[in-house]
Amino acid sequence: MSQLPGLATSTAPVVPAAMLDKKSGQLVADHVARWKLTKGQVRHASGLNNTPRDTQRWLAPSKPHLQHLAAASSAGTSLEANLKHITVTLAT
Structure with a gap:
């Protein structure tokens, strides 16, 4: 698990490494729907x-x-x- 980049560590949600792009560290588009409100x-x-x-x-x-x-x-x-x-x- 890792933190979303660009967010403070105390407030950033924990994201499984499988959801992050290995090169950029960004959230993969397929998994963004989980985070939409x-x-x-x-x-x-x-x-x-x-x-x-x-x-x-x-x-x-x-x-x-x-x-x-x-x-x-x-x-x-x-x-x-x-x-x-x-x-x-x-x-x-």
Whole structure:
């Protein structure tokens, strides 16, 4: 067994020598399919599955402030609407 070239030894997966090209040390194309991830595995590993929950958690503290502003102003809560409202207010 050997390490994949170019990866740190602590994180590199162990690869049987039979899967590596003897000259270059690269993974042989026939065995690459074993290492491909499904779309779900990529989404999970990158954190995309948690993104909506993380966004809600991040926005939760500011939500009451936005609702208060929406009640006090005709601009609403979207950034574009607020910028337009500020521009019009400052122009008058």
